[in-house]
Amino acid sequence: MKKKVVLAYSGGLDTSVTIQWLIDEGFDVIAVCLDVGEGNDLEGTYKKALDMGAIDCYIIDATLEYANEFVSYTIYGNSMYEDKYPLVSALSRPLISKKLVEIAHETNADYVAHGCTGKGNDQVRFEVAIKALDPSIKVIAPVREWTWSREEEIDYAIKHNIPVPIDHDSPYSIDQNLWGRSCECGILENPWETPPEDAFELTKNPIDAEDTPEELTLSFNSGLPVAINGTEYPLEQLILSLNDIAGKHGIGRIDHVENRLIGIKSREVYETPAAKVILTAKRDLETITLTKDIMHFKPIIEQKYTEQIYNGLWYSPLSDVLRNTLKDLQQPVTGEVKVQLYKGNVTVLGRKSENSLYNEALATYTSEDAFDQAASVGFIEIFGLPTKVKSMLDNKITVEKLK
Amino acid sequence: MKKKVVLAYSGGLDTSVTIQWLIDEGFDVIAVCLDVGEGNDLEGTYKKALDMGAIDCYIIDATLEYANEFVSYTIYGNSMYEDKYPLVSALSRPLISKKLVEIAHETNADYVAHGCTGKGNDQVRFEVAIKALDPSIKVIAPVREWTWSREEEIDYAIKHNIPVPIDHDSPYSIDQNLWGRSCECGILENPWETPPEDAFELTKNPIDAEDTPEELTLSFNSGLPVAINGTEYPLEQLILSLNDIAGKHGIGRIDHVENRLIGIKSREVYETPAAKVILTAKRDLETITLTKDIMHFKPIIEQKYTEQIYNGLWYSPLSDVLRNTLKDLQQPVTGEVKVQLYKGNVTVLGRKSENSLYNEALATYTSEDAFDQAASVGFIEIFGLPTKVKSMLDNKITVEKLK
Amino acid sequence: MKKKVVLAYSGGLDTSVTIQWLIDEGFDVIAVCLDVGEGNDLEGTYKKALDMGAIDCYIIDATLEYANEFVSYTIYGNSMYEDKYPLVSALSRPLISKKLVEIAHETNADYVAHGCTGKGNDQVRFEVAIKALDPSIKVIAPVREWTWSREEEIDYAIKHNIPVPIDHDSPYSIDQNLWGRSCECGILENPWETPPEDAFELTKNPIDAEDTPEELTLSFNSGLPVAINGTEYPLEQLILSLNDIAGKHGIGRIDHVENRLIGIKSREVYETPAAKVILTAKRDLETITLTKDIMHFKPIIEQKYTEQIYNGLWYSPLSDVLRNTLKDLQQPVTGEVKVQLYKGNVTVLGRKSENSLYNEALATYTSEDAFDQAASVGFIEIFGLPTKVKSMLDNKITVEKLK
């Protein structure tokens, strides 16, 4: 019986060549094509996989699952790798891995293959996730193995009648899903060079964006966005809609030299219009609904969770626990945030919540003030006591002398 | 002999009334008026203090010291309280306190007075700092003590011929220095209300800002900005200049509901145009000059240091050590950052450094690639081993079976 | 109608005097006497409260609730304030506060009173917990208010026929419950002085302890101890039993100069024999059942949770969330730990678990070794890459030159 391999198939040149290469290596290839919100041409890809020689092709629209089971936690956790990158590709890899393993089990395949190179993060994310789900599955990384130059790959494609796309000389390497789009390579490899406009697709340059500001009211329920201007949407629809609206206002461009898991720095350009709006608004809503001790402690949990996901450790006991923790911490984050979108800016204009801990009677400087200012005297005495004791030591002054 | 008190004097209504009140309480009042970059009318204030009955008035331009000994560390540390507020007032209080204590020592005064209310952070910052410098000094907080309403205060002023400024019914409470401007009270006390334009002074509304983007190249030397477009400036001049340039582009507005040290949430509006540009550029320069382990660890130190300063603990052994640590960590942050200023946005266009750890030969996907992709196989095997072992346990699969 | 106050009553001098003092202040006093595992004479205390003039006395054995709802989380969290103090008193205060508030509600009392002084942590813990449960309850702290010296208090007691215990001149201030015993004051106030033997009650001096080592096997189930030598016990019984066994072996003495919440350092002596054995064994069991990333991250959560409880913030959203997190993290901590008790030492002799992640086939250096040593080469190459890149920069060596 021939060996069977389940391949993550995108329809692009790399994975099309991969099908042939795997056939050459003696495999029956089962292609799997997922949509996680990037709007793939699933039917075309299905046909192409079979044309390339795959014995079967699974077509899966996983957008809903991606939004609810993956993106949602990144919203709870305000996940931003190195404070800049909202985990676009890192977030889809564990879901794709899960589907690949499920199909491997269904089809009794012992192998799973992905199209990543040997110097990116995604190879790690795929392989660690797959092993986490089933340690007995063998993983093949053809692109890492064949070590061809771009030219050699195209020669191989032509030789095997694999269609070479007209943009095969595009300088960029792109990944896209519901939560955003990443772009690297080409001129971007020089971090002193300004990213050219053709590196962007979801967003306008702020300079060319709408001249009229747009106000939106976003409603949140326990940390997740549920409505725009009072109209409720399922999460994936709300994100798609905001990607569109905010993109027109030039919002969500990120230019980041990031530290990859595999030890190098790389320069990436991201576009995450919806993410930018949602996270800006939600973090603002947190300021009135979360206690100070939560506000000051949770960044540590958020950073750790973000690193786990960036590093491909979605399926791990620590990530599982942190997901619950992040979700629990968001329970009171319910309310409305008024934002203005304008030429690259998301400006919060106002925020309100039934769970608001902002207490105007305590905060006001008007005659309505209910704060007991006399209490501050005792507070300062005790809060400052360690400092005073240290100072007494330095100045050789005793308590008695201070009385 | 009469008791002597050194008073932090601004020339405004509160501290003018305070002089009289202290005289009523039997004190000789020595006024101290500091400029920390806000451009105070020092001569006018001097004259006014004496008019109000102060026996002496010290006039000090501390802008240089403020820039070099205080603002610099906030730049090293990327200090942003709750990720939003770049420590405007919190930063000047320890310097003012130091000057007050020095003058108290010079004049043999046993008392120091400040004009803060009993519900803000600044009372804590002044009193803790003063005690840290000399625990035997007695601190008086007249505004906290007299517990008058605004009307009662004005009545008192009129009765004592203290000039009531024409904007005495301004709804806002303002503080300003080299590093920015804060504004609170009035309609801002309702966090759902959009801040009105009269709450701002240093910045234009992005909508009304310049229509033409402006490109700047900022040069940094070990973490501090030293030149704009190749022209070197002393730090305080560079900041003043950037406040002006960036303000015209609508950059640096912050609307923040923050957790005060004294237990309440308050809504503050800040304007920090120079800080926004400097910290955005410098944090970007860090991405190519700092190692990954530093990038991932230093946020913890930065957050701790920021909280120390926000909480008035400038003069403390921990703050002293953290200042050195933050400065040491910035040693390699030397280089140039190209930024574009446009309608509220500071966009980094490029960055370069002689200390750059970005290695194009390792990062590139071209044929120049020097990265050993085969090494990734071993890396993933070992990096993913804990996950695999956990999965083997869950799936009851032995190592032997996997061979 | 007379004002009603619910008083935390221990039967000791301070709280007996407090009853009379509250009556003098015009209150009807409802005494509440709780046992949280210290083995109080509840009947005697009941009678005494009424003798002292209380209009009623509630007697509550809360040991079970204390073990299951309070001590359990301190075990999950390995809670040790400043790495030394396992939260003895800090842990009972929130439970006592809860009972006081419940009885205040039942009896329509507007006031609650406690017997703490004005310089300890417990006043804070009581008052913050009570306000967290019902912000409208008014708290009275008679001992803090009356500001009597010890002599004045005894005079007052004698005058009001309040029995003065024969050990009223004991130098120590003691608190005790299921989880341990604290002792302060007297000669202990000098941190250079060796704690005298009369400061201890639950433990023998190691020098005088049993000469024969004792081996125990402790079984844990998801983080909690459930059996000794195979015999199952409810948590509170298991703790009481271990207090007895370990105390005889001189285990669990702690001598700690700690940083109080209220700004001073104080020297405390604790005895926590069961806690010492349970936490030592459980932390060891964690080493084989928890993943490395959990082991390295959870100390941060543990420290935060411990500080929350030490600081009296049991009833707070952050503490609630952290409790769940700590419990979740302990889910796999099931198994057995063999310990030896001997003259102050708890030595782990062995540990095993069905959830063990220790994999002998991977760890062994025998011919059974299943670890792929060749993978290390790739791992080291990539793990060490950032260091190498930095070194190349420092030594001005290019990638090409290294090939």
Added chain:
Amino acid sequence: MKKKVVLAYSGGLDTSVTIQWLIDEGFDVIAVCLDVGEGNDLEGTYKKALDMGAIDCYIIDATLEYANEFVSYTIYGNSMYEDKYPLVSALSRPLISKKLVEIAHETNADYVAHGCTGKGNDQVRFEVAIKALDPSIKVIAPVREWTWSREEEIDYAIKHNIPVPIDHDSPYSIDQNLWGRSCECGILENPWETPPEDAFELTKNPIDAEDTPEELTLSFNSGLPVAINGTEYPLEQLILSLNDIAGKHGIGRIDHVENRLIGIKSREVYETPAAKVILTAKRDLETITLTKDIMHFKPIIEQKYTEQIYNGLWYSPLSDVLRNTLKDLQQPVTGEVKVQLYKGNVTVLGRKSENSLYNEALATYTSEDAFDQAASVGFIEIFGLPTKVKSMLDNKITVEKLK
């Protein structure tokens, strides 16, 4: 010209075989034998290296440098990997690497070799450190490369007339230096088995240790131990002396299942008598000399630094900065600690310091009390305010209603 390799040579079987193996591979071998406090027979090793065929052998007693430049920082940092392991081997590797690189430079050798296997931490530590010092040096790991079983290695040794030590069938793998001794393998590979007595060498079993307790006074100067019972010693002498004294009292045995850098858990037995005494005493001295905020923050820095060193990142910008930070934090840790050594226990009996922040006048409950208990009322009001506001929200009670 023949290739030259500098080999870390211990005189044991593995590195003796390595010399021959390297000669077989065509190298001229320069042996380097370091003493870092373990008391090696340097002369015998010198002779043996040449007998084995090395063209030269460098003999270096680096104990002093090891104590002053390496161990000292581990004392400053209270370094304990996973709270248990005081970095014995991890600490010597960077120093040995430095010497190897220096000698490679002196002798114009392009290669450095070490005797580590492919599954331990030390291979990483050596290779990362060597690359950090000179990225152009090539590292060879013969034991990892030859992949022989123990039997095959001995056959090779016999064939090449390499003396096989009589204890070559010792089940244990040992490493030792000034700061302690590690032991692994053999029966220790089963974590349920009690470590047999022959696994220990520096310490007595507490049961067999001295029956008479011994009191010592240790003096510290800015974090480092400088005297025992008033007699000053250089650091390395003081450590050697304490290893001897404390070992006789059964102090410093550690049994640890630890998480290696290379992804597995391994069970290790350590003996660190001096480390145990020094760190116990010094941590106690910190309680009176360091402020609360330092005490509560520095564990995070200590943990990070310890992980850096454990992971072989001694030579890195982050480690450099953290070393300074840890040293700075120890500046006030000067004073004396009285300890009792008895059958496995190090008990602190008392501590004192000219820098003590413990203030008896503030701490005392006698009539000397100088603490302002009234201040606590205001402190609790404000410290508890966030909790009260949350509770008011939950209970729908307004501020006004509470007045």
